Amino acid sequence: MPKTLLTVATRKGTFVLESDDRRDWKLRGPYCEGWPCYHAIYDPTTGEIYAAAASEWHGSTIWRSGDLGETWEMSSEGLSYGDEDGRKISKASTLARAGDRLLVGVEAPGIFESRDNGRTWSLLSTLSGQHGSEAWDDPANQPPGHLGISGFVTDSGDSDKFFAIVQGVGAFETEDGGSSWTPRNKGLRRDWPSEYEDVGFCVHKLVRSPDPERMYQQNHVGMHRSDDAGQSWTEITEGLPGDFGFAAAAHPHDRDTFYVAPVDGLHDRTMHEGKLTVWRTRDAGSSWQPLRSGLPQENAYLGVLRQGMAMDTHDTPGVYFGTSTGQVFASADEGETWSEIANYLPSISSVDVAVLD
Amino acid sequence: MADVRLPGTLTPLFPGLPRRLEVHAPTVLAAIDSLEAQWPGLRDRLVAEGPSLRSHIHAYVDGERAGLDTPVAERSRLDVIAAISGG
Numbered sequence: 271m272p273k274t275l276l277t278v279a280t281r282k283g284t285f286v287l288e289s290d291d292r293r294d295w296k297l298r299g300p301y302c303e304g305w306p307c308y309h310a311i312y313d314p315t316t317g318e319i320y321a322a323a324a325s326e327w328h329g330s331t332i333w334r335s336g337d338l339g340e341t342w343e344m345s346s347e348g349l350s351y352g353d354e355d356g357r358k359i360s361k362a363s364t365l366a367r368a369g370d371r372l373l374v375g376v377e378a379p380g381i382f383e384s385r386d387n388g389r390t391w392s393l394l395s396t397l398s399g400q401h402g403s404e405a406w407d408d409p410a411n412q413p414p415g416h417l418g419i420s421g422f423v424t425d426s427g428d429s430d431k432f433f434a435i436v437q438g439v440g441a442f443e444t445e446d447g448g449s450s451w452t453p454r455n456k457g458l459r460r461d462w463p464s465e466y467e468d469v470g471f472c473v474h475k476l477v478r479s480p481d482p483e484r485m486y487q488q489n490h491v492g493m494h495r496s497d498d499a500g501q502s503w504t505e506i507t508e509g510l511p512g513d514f515g516f517a518a519a520a521h522p523h524d525r526d527t528f529y530v531a532p533v534d535g536l537h538d539r540t541m542h543e544g545k546l547t548v549w550r551t552r553d554a555g556s557s558w559q560p561l562r563s564g565l566p567q568e569n570a571y572l573g574v575l576r577q578g579m580a581m582d583t584h585d586t587p588g589v590y591f592g593t594s595t596g597q598v599f600a601s602a603d604e605g606e607t608w609s610e611i612a613n614y615l616p617s618i619s620s621v622d623v624a625v626l627d
Numbered sequence: 628m629a630d631v632r633l634p635g636t637l638t639p640l641f642p643g644l645p646r647r648l649e650v651h652a653p654t655v656l657a658a659i660d661s662l663e664a665q666w667p668g669l670r671d672r673l674v675a676e677g678p679s680l681r682s683h684i685h686a687y688v689d690g691e692r693a694g695l696d697t698p699v700a701e702r703s704r705l706d707v708i709a710a711i712s713g714g
Contacts, residue, residue: 303639327636327683327709328672344640346671358676 273626274582275338277319278592279307282616284321286339292588292602295611301342302333309364309577312624313372316387322362322374330362332374334388348391349374349382357396357407364577366422369429371447377418378407379436381448395448397436401466406439420576423476423485433476433500440471441487443500457503459492475518475576476500481525484554488518488530488576495555506555511542517579521604522587526554529561529581529589529605531574539573540594546570548579548591550605564608565599572597577620584625592618629699631658634684634709637673641666650705655686656695658705673707683710 276287276295283300284307302321305328310321321333323344331346351357357378364375372384374391383394397403406417423433430447433454440455453468464470472490479485485496487503492513494503507513514535521527529550533539541547546565549558572595579591589601596615601608628649638644644666652658656678663670675681678695686693687706699705 303636325636327634327681328640329675329681331671345668347668350671351676353676353678355676 271584274584274588275312275624275626276580276590276598277310277312277321277339277620277622277624278598278612278615278618279310279321279323279577279620280592280596280616280618281306283307284310284319284323284333284339285612285615286319287598287612288338289611292582292584292600295600297612298339300616301335301339302344305331305333307333307619308361309620309622311365311367311620311622313367313387314624315367318387320365320372320388322365324361330359330376332362332365332384332388332391345389346391347389348393349376351378351380351393361418363418364421366424366432368422368424368432371429373422373424373432375419375422375434377437379403379418379439381419381434383448395444395451397434397442397451400436400439400442400451400453401469402439406436420474421476423478425482427482435473435476438472440469441473441476441500454500455503456501457505458487458489458494459505461491474516477518477520477528479520479525479528480523484525486518486520486528486555488515490514490535493518493530493555506551509551509558510549511547514539515574516576517574517591518576519579519581519589522581522583523585524552527552527604528555529579531579531591533573538571540571541573544569544571546572546593546599548589548601548605548608561601561605561608563606564601564610575619577622578618580621580623582623582625588623590621590623592621594618628701629658629703629705631662631705631707633707636709637669637707640672641669644669651701652699654695654699655688655693655697655705658699659695659707684708685710 278285283304285299289295305323307323319335324330331344333344380396381394382391421435425431442451455471475488492507515532517531548561572593582588598612685708
């Protein structure tokens with residue numbers, strides 16, 4: 271079996287977990303000098319690991335490793351709005367590969383790209399001109415988590431086509447490499463007033479199934495499915511313990527199978543009733559099954575963040591997630607049974623997985 | 628030459644960067660820029676857009692709180708501090 275590699279971004283650096291059989295795991299790290307890391311990914315294009323990080327002292331940067339984490343370099347060259355703009359980058363939040371571009375989403379909301387695999391960066395877009403975007407940087411409009419670009423969904427067939435999520439505003443799609451954007455929030459629920467029809471939605475996580483037309487999203491208020499590549503959305507919350515959550519993952523081989531980890535949507539944002547549970551649908555959201563075997567079912571008051579769950583691409587795919595209390599759980603049988611493969615890590619921001627041939 | 632002291636959080640990021648070194652520069656910003664020339668990327672770790680010192684980076688010239696424009700004399704001591712924050 272080829273090696274399975276997890277990259278785990280935490281509040282105190284990035285860690286790597288690797289296994290040849292998905293049973294015995296070896297943990298390495300912490301890397302990135304213990305900087306708070308928000309998203310770490312393995313990039314199959316270059317074979318490099320990238321980690322988006324933001325130090326309270328030393329600002330935002332992107333760390334990279336060309337040897338699976340043994341050595342690291344960083345660069346924030348060009349990762350700036352400049353001295354005249356007025357906006358500042360407070361956090362590098364999320365990363366994605368789109369063709370020859372490496373994308374990083376930041377707050378205040380903006381997307382930077384690198385054409386040299388993380389050595390230098392340039393501003394790609396701030397999505398300016400979208401309804402309400404003139405107020406995105408107003409401190410009076412900042413929610414507790416702040417506004418920023420919190421996720422991407424790229425298109426394996428067209429590097430100019432990708433989605434970006436603006437926290438608290440909605441999902442947007444570009445088909446021309448970031449020059450223009452279209453809101454993709456039709457049909458989403460929102461339980462609050464909005465000045466505009468097409469924005470004002472709180473998209474937490476957006477994922478694409480192996481069928482590019484089929485997408486899923488965990489929203490602030492509900493699970494949703496799209497059967498037309500994000501053009502419109504249908505709510506599929508019924509059967510889940512609540513409508514709120516962050517983490518979500520799509521099965522790599524089955525368009526109808528999808529995983530979420532709902533949490534209480536009030537102030538605590540931890541597992542319902544303290545029972546750590548992943549929920550799975552095998553019928554595109556018509557029904558949901560709780561997956562609990564091997565997961566703590568008492569006093570597990572923890573959360574899983576939006577980049578905190580991932581699936582590998584083995585024939586029987588594995589599911590992985592990291593918690594706010596520093597555990598990494600893995601399932602090698604599509605979520606039927608779970609085991610804890612790391613513990614006592616710092617609070618986990620993201621888990622990404624790659625199968626190395 | 629001014630006597631410059633750097634925070635311990637900075638030195639692991641730049642191979643060969645010492646905690647203490649001497650710099651000839653008329654201001655705090657010029658001192659940081661002179662270090663940037665030798666250790667590219669260092670300025671961005673201390674200076675945010677504006678330019679201004681990053682929120683939790685403090686500078687002191689001869690014991691007095693300083694900004695980027697503060698003059699640095701030939702025999703000044705420039706302390707750059709990663710202020711206590713976080714947890």
